[in-house]
Amino acid sequence: MALMTAPVSSNRPLLNRRLAGFGTTIFAEMSALAARTGAINLGQGFPDTDGPAEIAEAASRAVLTGLGNQYPPGPGVPELRTAVCAHQQRFYGLAYDPDTEVLVTAGATEGIAAALLALLEPGDEVIALEPFYDSYAACIAMAGAVRVPVTLRPHAGAFTLDLDELRAAVTPRTRLLLLNTPHNPTGTVLTPAELAAVAELAVERDLLVVTDEVYEHLVFEGAHTPLAGFPGMRERTLSISSAGKTFSFTGWKVGWVTGTRELVTAVRTAKQYLTYVSAGPFQYAMAEALRLPDSYFDGFRADLRRKRDLLGDGLRAAGFEVFQPRGTYFITTDITPFGEKDGQAFCRALPERCGVAAIPNSVFYDDPATGRSQVRFTFCKGTGVLEEAVERLGRLAR
Numbered sequence: 001m002a003l004m005t006a007p008v009s010s011n012r013p014l015l016n017r018r019l020a021g022f023g024t025t026i027f028a029e030m031s032a033l034a035a036r037t038g039a040i041n042l043g044q045g046f047p048d049t050d051g052p053a054e055i056a057e058a059a060s061r062a063v064l065t066g067l068g069n070q071y072p073p074g075p076g077v078p079e080l081r082t083a084v085c086a087h088q089q090r091f092y093g094l095a096y097d098p099d100t101e102v103l104v105t106a107g108a109t110e111g112i113a114a115a116l117l118a119l120l121e122p123g124d125e126v127i128a129l130e131p132f133y134d135s136y137a138a139c140i141a142m143a144g145a146v147r148v149p150v151t152l153r154p155h156a157g158a159f160t161l162d163l164d165e166l167r168a169a170v171t172p173r174t175r176l177l178l179l180n181t182p183h184n185p186t187g188t189v190l191t192p193a194e195l196a197a198v199a200e201l202a203v204e205r206d207l208l209v210v211t212d213e214v215y216e217h218l219v220f221e222g223a224h225t226p227l228a229g230f231p232g233m234r235e236r237t238l239s240i241s242s243a244g245k246t247f248s249f250t251g252w253k254v255g256w257v258t259g260t261r262e263l264v265t266a267v268r269t270a271k272q273y274l275t276y277v278s279a280g281p282f283q284y285a286m287a288e289a290l291r292l293p294d295s296y297f298d299g300f301r302a303d304l305r306r307k308r309d310l311l312g313d314g315l316r317a318a319g320f321e322v323f324q325p326r327g328t329y330f331i332t333t334d335i336t337p338f339g340e341k342d343g344q345a346f347c348r349a350l351p352e353r354c355g356v357a358a359i360p361n362s363v364f365y366d367d368p369a370t371g372r373s374q375v376r377f378t379f380c381k382g383t384g385v386l387e388e389a390v391e392r393l394g395r396l397a398r
Contacts, residue, residue: 152188215327
């Protein structure tokens with residue numbers, strides 16, 4: 001006899017209210033549109049070539065020799081934790097204990113999620129720089145906390161942080177600052193003076209800080225400065241980074257968190273119930289990647305700087321207003337020179353108009369109207385692909 005099943009009650013939504021409004025990401029939508037139309041995908045930020053061959057070979061060796069094919073240690077394999085500490089010391093002079101102050105995560109996204117779930121209570125306020133990467137809003141919502149945006153605003157060809165606005169956003173309910181520098185999507189890199197002011201505010205108001213530093217090796221003018229190195233910040237800062245952006249293996253999803261024993265232990269408590277462990281063989285490969293010589297990091301950065309300039313010049317020639325990024329591999333533009341103001345409509349039509357796909361920045365704002373006319377392009381593609389994209393974008397001017 002067949003079992004009879006009752007329909008799910010329609011009186012209550014299936015998705016919990018904290019995640020209401022979080023549907024399919026704009027990245028998936030625009031990537032699907034690019035595939036359907038044959039457009040060059042300058043929307044989603046993934047490279048179209050793999051990273052160093054010797055690192056891919058290291059991952060292959062790890063698989064074939066059985067390294068990491070079973071569950072790796074919860075905090076991450078010792079080789080990678082040691083390499084992360086050596087990296088922090090080598091580039092920034094920051095000392096961490098690989099046994100107690102490093103946690104390997106399934107990419108930086110999981111590190112951010114675990115940090116927010118671990119450190120926040122329902123009702124706590126979290127200040128984030130807007131426009132913000134879309135997972136921030138979802139993670140804050142899952143923690144039951146309250147998102148408080150401080151908006152980076154376009155000024156003199158770039159996006160800038162108003163430190164007075166940041167200070168005014170702090171209330172007695174503020175628990176944490178979520179800081180992203182180099183900043184996606186605007187390409188802003190906070191200066192040492194700006195970071196010193198952020199540090200002073202965090203110490204004064206006794207705030208925790210989570211820093212998303214995944215683009216740390218993609219700073220084109222000056223250098224990346226970790227917030228954890230400022231006075232009073234090591235004990236209150238969780239620094240998060242990953243291998244995907246620096247080494248062009250985004251699918252491996254290897255990230256890490258560094259901080260004090262107490263902070264990392266808190267994050268690990270949450271993380272162990274998310275993925276428990278991940279990417280075993282790739283962790284060994286990433287340990288080797290972090291030890292690559294300076295020439296690799298310098299060459300990678302120089303290559304992306306050339307590509308930034310190639311695409312930026314092409315966008316200007318096509319008629320866009322271009323905000324020059326100091327870091328990341330994204331360029332934010334404004335479409336008002338075309339007599340248009342709706343970035344979402346513009347991006348949905350762009351593949352048919354000229355065979356290129358992009359991302360509307362409005363999805364990165366709490367109030368979409370703030371970034372309604374902004375459109376983001378990525379330049380982490382091959383030179384030939386970017387040259388073809390520039391040629392296609394030129395149709396807009398013609």
